[in-house]
Amino acid sequence: MSKAGSRHILLKALVLVILLFILSPLVVVIVSSFGEAAFLYFPPSSYSFKWYREILELDGLGEALRTSLVISGVATPVSVILGTTSALALARYEFIGKGVLIGVLLSPLVVPAIVIGIAMLQFFKTIDLISSTQAMMVAHIAITLPYMVRTVVASLEMEDRSVLEAATMLGANMFQSFIYVTLPTIRSSIFSGAIFVFIISFDNYAISLFMSDALTTTLPIKMLEYIESRTDPTVAALSSLLIVLSALLLLISIWIVGLKKVSRLSGG
Numbered sequence: 001m002s003k004a005g006s007r008h009i010l011l012k013a014l015v016l017v018i019l020l021f022i023l024s025p026l027v028v029v030i031v032s033s034f035g036e037a038a039f040l041y042f043p044p045s046s047y048s049f050k051w052y053r054e055i056l057e058l059d060g061l062g063e064a065l066r067t068s069l070v071i072s073g074v075a076t077p078v079s080v081i082l083g084t085t086s087a088l089a090l091a092r093y094e095f096i097g098k099g100v101l102i103g104v105l106l107s108p109l110v111v112p113a114i115v116i117g118i119a120m121l122q123f124f125k126t127i128d129l130i131s132s133t134q135a136m137m138v139a140h141i142a143i144t145l146p147y148m149v150r151t152v153v154a155s156l157e158m159e160d161r162s163v164l165e166a167a168t169m170l171g172a173n174m175f176q177s178f179i180y181v182t183l184p185t186i187r188s189s190i191f192s193g194a195i196f197v198f199i200i201s202f203d204n205y206a207i208s209l210f211m212s213d214a215l216t217t218t219l220p221i222k223m224l225e226y227i228e229s230r231t232d233p234t235v236a237a238l239s240s241l242l243i244v245l246s247a248l249l250l251l252i253s254i255w256i257v258g259l260k261k262v263s264r265l266s267g268g
Helices: 003-032 050-057 061-092 098-109 113-127 132-157 161-169 174-203 206-211 219-229 234-257 259-267
Strands: none
Touching: 003 234, 050 234, 061 098, 061 132, 061 174, 061 219, 098 132, 113 132, 113 206, 132 174, 132 206, 161 174, 174 234, 206 219, 219 234
16 A cells, blocks of 8 residues: 555545544433433433423523524624625725734634633723623623634635626726625525534523523523432433524535535634
């Protein structure tokens, strides 16, 4: 076997090991959720759907789910609008302070979430002008905006500028060029970015932990409370449903946009 063939096999083996390492915790959670025993055990000795029925009996689940959906439902469209317009400005124009603006917009990608959470908690406590729910919405917009900016910028960098120039030469103004030329080009990136933003906001724990209070509790925070008070696989069953939901949203994105384009856009 040639050296190139050996490297190819070694690379495939390494990728397989990494995938197993990433997916094995998910498999453990999903399989454990079907255990019949009243405590979390892997692998289960017998299987049952009883813990999925127990989800409906969890105290405060409905309110926590509603809070997460409301916050994600607000954060997603706002991040889409702000992220798309910011990406257009960053991809097409040169201006003073552009590098600083890019650093600020993308900083949540590199700054530890706990640092962002503490900073936002201190900031909102200092100004004391908005409710906990509104503060959490602002925080979720701040942490999801970089993903939208990065996704749309990646799509704009692949845009054929000659088509845009041709539209301008034919008399199209800036708004018309955006609607009829740019938007169809970046539409798939906006859609996939919106899905990522929703998942990130809905599943966020680190930032929500600092923003929550007795009246505003998201689903991930409520799940932490369940873990502290319950030893049965009910939380594993709920986690399994969230894993399936996230996978379905990702599959929808791949189906509409295409796997190769999703990987390019998410990779920036």
